[in-house]
Amino acid sequence: MVSRRAVRLLFATLLVVSISGLAYGAATAxxxxxxxxxxxxxxxxxxxxxxxxxxxxxxxxxxxxxxxxxxxxxxxxxxxxxxxxxxxxxxxxxxxxxxxxxxxxxxxxxxxxxxxxxxxxxxxxxxxxxxxxxxxxxxxxxxxxxxxxxxxxxxxxxxxxxxxxxxxxxxxxxxxxxxxxxxxxxxxxxxxxxxxxxxxxxxxxxxxxxxxxxxxxxxxxxxxxxxxxxxxxxxxxxxxxxxxxxxxxxxxxxxxxxxxxxxxxxxxxxxxxxxxxxxxxxxxxxxxxxxxxxxxxxxxxxxxxxxxxxxxxxxxxxxxxxxxxxxxxxxxxxxxxxxxxxxxxxxxxxxxxxxxxxxxxxxxxxxxxxxxxxxxxxGGFDPLDPLSDLVTFVVPSRVVNGVIFLSPVWMGRPEFAAALFGLGAALAWIGAEARWRLPALGVRWPVFRKK
Known part of the structure; x- marks a missing residue:
């Protein structure tokens, strides 16, 4: 079984990757x-x-x-x-x-x-x-x-x-x-x-x-x-x-x-x-x-x-x-x-x-x-290319264009993908922490399996 510490380390790594991608995009735009x-x-x-x-x-x-x-x-x-x-x-x-x-x-x-x-x-x-x-x-x-x-x-x-x-x-x-x-x-x-x-x-x-x-x-x-x-x-x-x-x-x-x-x-x-x-x-x-x-x-x-x-x-x-x-x-x-x-x-x-x-x-x-x-x-390989390719298939172009248009000047599709990736990781981390703490708070899931 994967420990909570390992899961937290994974989420932290994903956030670091996302922030690094945004920083790279801002620095090279x-x-x-x-x-x-x-x-x-x-x-x-x-x-x-x-x-x-x-x-x-x-x-x-x-x-x-x-x-x-x-x-x-x-x-x-x-x-x-x-x-x-x-x-x-x-x-x-x-x-x-x-x-x-x-x-x-x-x-x-x-x-x-x-x-x-x-x-x-x-x-x-x-x-x-x-x-x-x-x-x-x-x-x-x-x-x-x-x-x-x-x-x-x-x-x-x-x-x-x-x-x-x-x-x-x-x-x-x-x-x-x-x-x-x-x-x-x-x-x-x-x-x-x-x-x-x-x-x-x-x-x-x-x-x-x-x-x-x-x-x-x-x-x-x-x-x-x-x-x-x-x-x-x-x-x-x-x-x-x-x-x-x-x-x-x-x-x-x-x-x-x-x-x-x-x-x-x-x-x-x-x-x-x-x-x-x-x-x-x-x-x-x-x-x-x-x-x-x-x-x-x-x-x-x-x-x-x-x-x-x-x-x-x-x-x-x-x-x-x-x-x-x-x-x-x-x-x-x-x-x-x-x-x-x-x-x-x-x-x-x-x-x-x-x-x-x-x-x-x-x-x-x-x-x-x-x-x-x-x-x-x-231009060769860009480290944000894989994220950019992924967002192309997942998010409608009009949403991407709207966000980029309203965002800082350095924001492009790769940076949008990095931000979306980081947001997903942050929300998943918050969800995991909440789930781990639910028993301590005396809260039970509304759907459970009877033993």
């Missing part, structure tokens, strides 16, 4: 708390820009040789970033400031100020394009914008569940689409707190507008004259086999092997691409009776809540792995050929390749094969 802390990646063709939307709100840019070109943490959160056409090393981004003090712009804190800005990364010169105050903080951000012409931009507006076209000179809204015009409030997220969570907008070459409704698990297409093009919708509310609270879909047009949509399928922990095909022939089509067929998928054992993926002109895919705390570039064979640790990346851009997936071809045309890689990031 990447940080972008300051410019000096930003990791320096290996050289890569072109300038790379990354935004962070929580923990540390930053925008970071690296030169091709891996040295730091630009760093700013002025705003609370940074989201979409795109290169400005015909302007060297210049980008536009959306950002959010949280207002914690009462004043003329915030009667009942916390409130939000959303802004679109343009910055020259080499000189640091910054110009405000358009801004708006909102009277809440919860789900009150602009996650994306797209430049239409010299005066007008499209904005994905989460707080009002809408996409709108605004003239930044006159500040007049010239067109808007509200998700309530086509979707019931009974679906999606909680209404009105965070119902649709419109986190991405794209202007297609044919004039249509593509929009990501995260909480409806759908990517929709809009005609600015007639509204929702229902037969083109990708996904449906609650159909998590197709999409599960996705981010940043990129449209690949027919001339580059589409119609196709490359998307960070966030809660499913994967990058996927869907091709629009004729249901009878399986050939790519723009016809109204086409269907979306999944043609490519990528994930590895570390990928956790990815929120951006861009197809580069060389056939590689650039990925922002938010809770995996890294940015990676994956080649045509699914191998990671470039990686840099980042605390909480939201979006990544390779400036010389154009905005998002401009210039990139579809997986079907490139002949990409789906891959579920093992530990392909070249």
């Amino acid at each position: 990447p940080t972008t708390a300051s410019a000096d802390d930003v990791p320096r990646p290996e050289p890569r063709d072109g300038h790379t820009v990354v935004t962070e939307s929580a923990k540390f709100g930053t925008i970071v840019a690296w030169r091709p040789n891996g040295s730091l070109l630009y760093y700013d943490d002025t705003h609370t959160k940074y989201f979409d970033v795109d290169p400005v056409a015909n302007e060297s090393l210049t980008v536009e981004y959306t950002a959010t400031d949280t207002i914690h003090t009462s004043g003329p712009t915030c009667e009942s804190p916390p409130c939000t100020r959303n802004v679109v800005e343009r910055v020259n990364l080499s000189t640091g010169e910054t110009r405000e394009i358009y801004a708006r105050y909102d009277d809440s903080e919860l789900a009150a951000e602009w996650h994306d914008h797209v430049r239409v012409d010299d005066e007008r931009i499209l904005i994905a507006d989460i707080v009002d569940d809408q996409v709108f076209l605004v003239n930044t000179t006159t500040e007049l809204v010239e067109w808007r689409w509200n998700a309530q015009s086509d979707f019931p409030v009974e679906g999606g997220g909680p209404y009105p707190e965070d119902w649709a969570h419109i986190n991405d907008v794209s202007l297609l070459d044919d004039g249509r507008v593509m929009v990501s409704l995260r909480n409806q698990d759908q990517v929709v297409f809009l005609d600015r004259e007639t509204g929702l093009v229902d037969e083109w919708t990708l996904g449906s509310d609650g159909d998590h086999d197709t999409l599960y609270e996705q981010h940043n879909p990129d449209y690949i047009p027919p001339e580059r092997g589409g119609p196709a949509v490359l998307v960070a399928d966030s809660e499913n922990g994967r990058i996927v691409e869907y091709q629009r095909v004729d249901p009878d022939t399986g050939q790519a089509t723009t016809a109204g009776d086409g269907v979306w067929n999944r043609t490519w998928q990528w994930r590895d054992a570390r990928l956790q809540w990815p929120r951006d993926a861009d197809r580069l002109p060389n056939g590689h895919t650039l990925i922002a792995d938010t809770h995996g705390k890294r940015v990676v570039e994956v080649d045509e064979q699914g191998e990671i050929v470039w990686s840099v640790p980042v605390s909480h990346p939201y979006e990544v851009e390779r400036l010389e390749t154009g905005a998002e997936s401009a210039g990139g071809e579809s997986a079907a045309r490139l002949g990409l094969e789906s891959r579920t890689a093992e530990r392909s990031d070249g």
